[in-house]
Amino acid sequence: xxxxxxxxxxxxxxxxxxxxxxxxxxxxxxxxxxxxxxxxxxxxxxxxxxxxxxxxxxxxxxxxxxxxxxxxxxxxxxxxxxxxxxxxxxxxxxxxxxxxxxxxxxxxxxxxxxxxxxxxxxxxxxxxxxxxxxxxxxxxxxxxxxxxxxxxxxxxxxxxxxxxxxxxxxxxxxxxxxxxxxxxxxxxxxxxxxxxxxxxxxxxxxxxxxxxxxxxxxxxxxxxxxxxxxxxxxxxxxxxxxxxxxxxxxxxxxxxxxxxx
Numbered sequence: 001x002x003x004x005x006x007x008x009x010x011x012x013x014x015x016x017x018x019x020x021x022x023x024x025x026x027x028x029x030x031x032x033x034x035x036x037x038x039x040x041x042x043x044x045x046x047x048x049x050x051x052x053x054x055x056x057x058x059x060x061x062x063x064x065x066x067x068x069x070x071x072x073x074x075x076x077x078x079x080x081x082x083x084x085x086x087x088x089x090x091x092x093x094x095x096x097x098x099x100x101x102x103x104x105x106x107x108x109x110x111x112x113x114x115x116x117x118x119x120x121x122x123x124x125x126x127x128x129x130x131x132x133x134x135x136x137x138x139x140x141x142x143x144x145x146x147x148x149x150x151x152x153x154x155x156x157x158x159x160x161x162x163x164x165x166x167x168x169x170x171x172x173x174x175x176x177x178x179x180x181x182x183x184x185x186x187x188x189x190x191x192x193x194x195x196x197x198x199x200x201x202x203x204x205x206x207x208x209x210x211x212x213x214x215x216x217x218x219x220x221x222x223x224x225x226x227x228x229x230x231x232x233x234x235x236x237x238x239x240x241x242x243x244x245x246x247x248x249x250x251x252x253x254x255x256x257x258x259x260x261x
Contacts, residue, residue: 005033005122014040018220019052021178023126023151029116030055030173036117052218055168056151058180061190065156072155075182076143084142091150092124101139105131126150147182158194165195166204176218 002009002017013020014037024030038048060075062068081101089095094109113119113128130136130144144153154161168174181187199205211217 005116005125006120007118008120009122010037010040010117013037014046014051015044017051018215018223019054019218022053022055023123023149024055024116024173025126025129025152027168027171027173029129030168031171032116034173050220052175052220054176054178055174056148056178056180057165058148058151058153058182059161059187059191059195060153060155060182061158061161061187061194063157065160068155068157072153072182076146079143079146081139081142084146087149088127088142088145091145092127093121094124094127096138099138101142102137105136105138105141107131107135123150148180151180153182158190158198161191161195162198162202165199166202169204 001019001021002013003021004010004013005022010033020037022033024033034053037051037053041048041051060068060072062071085095085097089097092110096105096109099106110124110128110131113121113125116125119125127141127145127150130141134140136144147153154164156164165177169176179188179191181191196205200207209217215222
């Protein structure tokens with residue numbers, strides 16, 4: 001597994017990673033990252049489908065969109081600005097402790113952050129995009145980053161969350177998602193009880209597991225061990241797994257969804 005979407009990080013991931021955890025706010029950014037990684041993997045001699053891309057999502061789910069927005073607002077009111085400012089500096093290297101919380105974010109601090117396929121620090125690029133498009137106050141920016149830390153926040157009824165997941169999957173922006181509920185256990189329970197059934201109805205999520213490992217759940221083949229003595233295997237008539245990138249199973253769940261704390 002690999003996380004990080006800087007120029008260096010993407011090159012490393014395309015060459016070595018099997019699962020990539022990434023953060024994007026917009027469909028077009030997710031598509032650009034997805035295409036870039038798959039193209040790089042091909043140039044490294046890998047099978048693109050053996051590199052699984054999982055953007056992070058943080059869903060606030062309510063009976064209605066209004067209820068979900070209210071839930072998000074309630075959680076935002078619980079945030080501590082001092083902690084948020086430290087987190088922002090850790091994520092981006094930008095210090096806003098001297099700026100007024102209800103004043104606009106100084107845009108000049110986020111200039112030259114690059115774009116999704118050309119940047120030196122990926123989370124800085126993500127936050128810079130939010131600042132450029134939304135012109136938020138410092139407080140609003142801290143709210144955007146409080147739980148999701150730059151990953152996409154999905155706020156709405158279960159159907160709206162499922163729609164967003166389906167769009168990104170079908171439009172070539174994701175192979176699955178790393179689900180980051182904003183609170184536990186309730187946030188995860190809401191996702192599994194309301195969103196997952198909708199994904200199953202649409203043929204986008206498995207009905208049952210067919211393997212016992214995370215690798216099998218993600219539909220990834222087992223790579224050849226670099227420590228196996230092939231000459232010994234041959235003499236013993238043994239059978240080894242195929243080389244990295246060579247599929248050993250036809251089962252591929254789609255989209256893949258995992259959860260992290």
